[in-house]
Amino acid sequence: MLSEHEIKFRVRYPETDGMGVVHHSRFFQYFEMGRVELLRASGISYAQLEMEGVLFVVVKVECRYKAPARYDDELTLLTKIVKKTHVRIDHEYVLKRENTMIALASTTIACVDRQGNLREIPGEVL
Numbered sequence: 001m002l003s004e005h006e007i008k009f010r011v012r013y014p015e016t017d018g019m020g021v022v023h024h025s026r027f028f029q030y031f032e033m034g035r036v037e038l039l040r041a042s043g044i045s046y047a048q049l050e051m052e053g054v055l056f057v058v059v060k061v062e063c064r065y066k067a068p069a070r071y072d073d074e075l076t077l078l079t080k081i082v083k084k085t086h087v088r089i090d091h092e093y094v095l096k097r098e099n100t101m102i103a104l105a106s107t108t109i110a111c112v113d114r115q116g117n118l119r120e121i122p123g124e125v126l
């Protein structure tokens with residue numbers, strides 16, 4: 001599995017608030033996009049993992065907002081895996097608009113089954 005991956009995307013109008021700035025809650029959706037695309041670039045389908053009963057839940061998240069992002073900005077998100085165990089993966093994120101740092105973040109996700117019990121991460125994901 002790849003240890004990092006970069007995606008580019010444009011801010012959509014409904015992602016902004018009344019001031020025309022990306023609402024803080026949307027950043028967490030961007031980070032999820034980064035994780036899913038990192039898996040996809042590694043040849044792994046998160047949809048397929050879910051069908052097989054392999055689920056990932058966010059158990060910790062931190063985000064430091066550095067500058068606003070606005071409608072139609074093209075953003076670049078770098079997603080990196082910084083630590084893996086048999087049940088969890090820690091990611092770091094760098095979100096930029098050209099050379100401007102927008103946000104720095106980190107998440108810890110845990111692997112669970114359909115009942116929410118911890119389970120080992122399948123070998124192809126590790």
